[in-house]
Amino acid sequence: MNKLIKWTGLFLASLFALQSQAAGTIAGVEISNQASVSYDVGGSNATVSSEIVTITVQELINVTIISQDSGNVGVSSPDTGAELKFQVTNTGNGDEAFIISQVNIGGDEFDVTLSTIYLDDGDGVFDPNVDAVYDNSNPTSIDPDTSITIWVTSDIPESLNNNDSAEVQVAALSKTFSDDNQANPDAGDVVTDGGDSTTDAIYGSAAANADDTATFVVSAIDVTIAKAITGIDDQFGGSQPIPGAEVGYILTVTVTGTGDATNVTVSDSLPIELKLKNEAGGEITVDGVVNSAASNDDDASYDANTRIISVELGTITAGSDASEITFTTVIE
Numbered sequence: 001m002n003k004l005i006k007w008t009g010l011f012l013a014s015l016f017a018l019q020s021q022a023a024g025t026i027a028g029v030e031i032s033n034q035a036s037v038s039y040d041v042g043g044s045n046a047t048v049s050s051e052i053v054t055i056t057v058q059e060l061i062n063v064t065i066i067s068q069d070s071g072n073v074g075v076s077s078p079d080t081g082a083e084l085k086f087q088v089t090n091t092g093n094g095d096e097a098f099i100i101s102q103v104n105i106g107g108d109e110f111d112v113t114l115s116t117i118y119l120d121d122g123d124g125v126f127d128p129n130v131d132a133v134y135d136n137s138n139p140t141s142i143d144p145d146t147s148i149t150i151w152v153t154s155d156i157p158e159s160l161n162n163n164d165s166a167e168v169q170v171a172a173l174s175k176t177f178s179d180d181n182q183a184n185p186d187a188g189d190v191v192t193d194g195g196d197s198t199t200d201a202i203y204g205s206a207a208a209n210a211d212d213t214a215t216f217v218v219s220a221i222d223v224t225i226a227k228a229i230t231g232i233d234d235q236f237g238g239s240q241p242i243p244g245a246e247v248g249y250i251l252t253v254t255v256t257g258t259g260d261a262t263n264v265t266v267s268d269s270l271p272i273e274l275k276l277k278n279e280a281g282g283e284i285t286v287d288g289v290v291n292s293a294a295s296n297d298d299d300a301s302y303d304a305n306t307r308i309i310s311v312e313l314g315t316i317t318a319g320s321d322a323s324e325i326t327f328t329t330v331i332e
């Protein structure tokens with residue numbers, strides 16, 4: 001009996017923990033409350049309880065959408081299916097789906113045409129053959145306190161000039177409010193019976209922030225990087241990739257198009273299983289010139305703590321010879 005009560009208590013405690021997340025108490029949860037009064041009369045104690053007062057938590061709809069591109073996104077002119085990356089987070093207390101829309105911002109050099117929206121498959125990498133089309137007529141339901149990554153692709157007009165830019169705003173609107181024909185709800189607006197578990201849906205204040213912008217910039221420069229293994233030497237004179245074996249790599253940076261790519265910086269974060277040979281005393285060769293692993297003495301460096309190789313290639317004119325970076329690693 002006592003054990004049962006104990007386990008029931010633990011279960012309720014864990015349920016409560018689930019419900020007490022950042023989004024707040026989940027929509028549909030009943031909160032019951034009862035007070036009591038005790039008193040002494042005629043030498044004995046008596047207790048009287050109030051009625052139980054119950055409220056049901058309604059659905060608060062909140063969302064954030066945040067651009068995931070670290071800077072301007074370079075495109076060609078014309079271009080098709082140029083992608084912007086956004087993270088949509090359901091910060092409300094119920095399951096909710098959101099309709100994604102795109103608006104061109106004025107006062108810049110061009111506008112884009114919305115192409116297709118994709119739902120990332122979870123790897124954070126855009127692949128239109130793998131990532132599913134995000135269907136605004138049947139958008140993905142998102143659990144409370146959960147995020148999805150979406151790709152919003154656009155077509156870029158032709159005949160633009162280098163460095164022309166276009167700012168694009170992407171917004172997420174609650175499907176519940178959209179279905180209720182409230183295209184631009186204010187905080188506190190209600191869809192009666194529109195919430196989860198037969199609750200009402202209430203538009204939250206965070207929803208006022210449910211858009212973000214990203215910027216396309218036309219770039220006549222195209223910079224690519226390729227990575228390849230040049231060879232493996234194990235400690236027995238063979239070429240087996242075993243712990244202790246040396247693995248050589250080559251990075252090739254190519255600049256095509258017209259104009260200069262400036263401040264070209266290469267970064268290679270070695271996985272936990274690899275380290276630069278001789279680590280802090282190691283070498284990184286850039287276009288045939290041996291650089292040290294130390295910082296601030298030449299164009300290359302290696303951080304033994306983060307395992308990041310960094311190379312400053314500076315300004316590269318399009319069409320010039322590819323830059324080649326080589327180094328040797330050791331398998332841990």
Ligand SMILES: [Ca+2]
Nearest residue numbers: 094095096196
């Ligand atoms: Ca909902």
Ligand SMILES: [Ca+2]
Nearest residue numbers: 104105110111
């Ligand atoms: Ca524009």
Ligand SMILES: [Ca+2]
Nearest residue numbers: 120121125131
């Ligand atoms: Ca993907």
Ligand SMILES: [Ca+2]
Nearest residue numbers: 292293294300
């Ligand atoms: Ca160095």
